[in-house]
Amino acid sequence: MVTIKQIAKAVGVSSTTVSRVLNYDPSLTMSEAKRQAIIETAEALNYETPRNRSRAGTAAEASQPAKLVIVHFLDPSEEIADPYYVGVRLGIENRCRELNAEVTKAFHPDGLPDAQQLAASAGVIVIGKHSARDIAWLRRHARHVVFADFDPHNDEVDSVFSDMGVATLKILNFLKASGYGRIGFIGSSDYLDGETRQFGEWRCATYIDWQKAEGRFDPDLVLLADSGLGQSHRLEDGYRLALQMLSLPAPPDAIVTSNDNMAIGAYRAIQERGLRIPDDIGIASFNDIPVAQFLTPPLTTVRIHAEHIGETAVDLLFERLAGRTFGRQVRIATELMLRASCRTPGAAD
The missing domain is CATH 3.40.50.2300 (Response regulator)
Incomplete structure (x- = not known):
């Protein structure tokens, strides 16, 4: 049976584009010439579209x-x-x-x-x-x-x-280039199969590997919420752990949180301690939720689409x-x- 991949290769487009054309996707923007080329190639190769296959069933099935x-x-x-x-x-x-x-x-x-x-x-x-x-x-x-x-x-x-490992490296390399030397991490333990795996979450693991490669890993600068699935990366955990990290004898000059909710909690802790962002401490995070750009100051974060x-x-x-x-x-x-x-x-x- 002819596949979508074969049609895509013949026309020089992606398999997704072929699928959307053959499924009559009205939101797809492309030239009529290219659209017609896909349809004619499919017909020439005797490709049986989902619509044609459905016609072999009952009329009721075809309309569903x-x-x-x-x-x-x-x-x-x-x-x-x-x-x-x-x-x-x-x-x-x-x-x-x-x-x-x-x-x-x-x-x-x-x-x-x-x-x-x-x-x-x-x-x-x-x-x-x-x-x-x-x-x-x-x-x-x-x-x-x-x-x-x-x-x-x-x-x-x-x-x-x-790829959250790549995303974490983007933040850490930026903070290093910006002159931050003592970078902390606030996140959550990894939770899978009913078990908590400390330091197993991908952002945390990447942070630890990067710090070790830089020769400046300090276990005191890694604080994790130990909570179950669906109860991790919360605002209240970010607040609590940031207060704990800021109480260290040698606190960080920047904090990376594992998501923006935790960063919001960390903002509150930093402000309660009378510190200024970014003059006294920098903060960066992940997700770029809508509120991130409206915090005071606006939050540096990795946008995940x-x-x-x-x-x-x-x-x-x-x-x-x-x-x-x-x-x-x-x-x-x-x-x-x-x-x-x-x-x-x-x-x-």
Whole structure:
């Protein structure tokens, strides 16, 4: 059977573009000549589109939109407290509306979702970190599975994510270039398979490796909240741990927090201690949630494109529905948003 990849190679476009054209995506912007080339190539190769395949079924089946399920590792109250994960879900839901797909949500912070719900859907998009056992269970009970904001390290599994190790290095190298010498890290322990793994979270592990390579690692400058899944990276933890770090005999001159919620908590602790940002201490973080640019001063943070991660997850799932049989892993680039919570290179001279 002819695949979307073969059509994409023949026309010189991406597989995603071919999938969107053949699925009549009205939001796709491209030249009519290129769109026609894709359609004519597909016809010449006798590609059987999902629409044509559906015609072999009943008329009722042909008229039904794809039914998808979002599986989330947080419960609704925990998700709404973190604008980043709200952004991932909104990206999925908006893209599903564009593609005329119905989507339902299955939150499962303490267990696994309903297997019958997954089996009855055309495909499943899974948000967040899951264990190897959970991944195997999800793949067993769903026709197609795509992981959003998580890399299962399995090239048979579709996933879309940002590399948090690379993102952490962006912050640390910037802080070093800006003249900061004693950099602290505030985050959370890694929680997976019911066990807490201290220093296992990717941002924290990268920070420790970088500090050791620089020859200035100080274990006192790593403070982690020891909390379970869905209870990590919270504002109150950032506040509490920042107060603790600022009480050290030799406090840091910059703090990196593992997300913007923790950074907001750290802002409060810094201000309560009578310190000025960035004159006395710099602070940088991850996610670039909407409020980050409105803090006083605005927060330097790594922008992780949450909605694009969600949108791309839907595109990957539709590629599977269109016939792709091999796994794809997509890495979404991050951006360091430089704002006034840190000095810039040369400012300390």
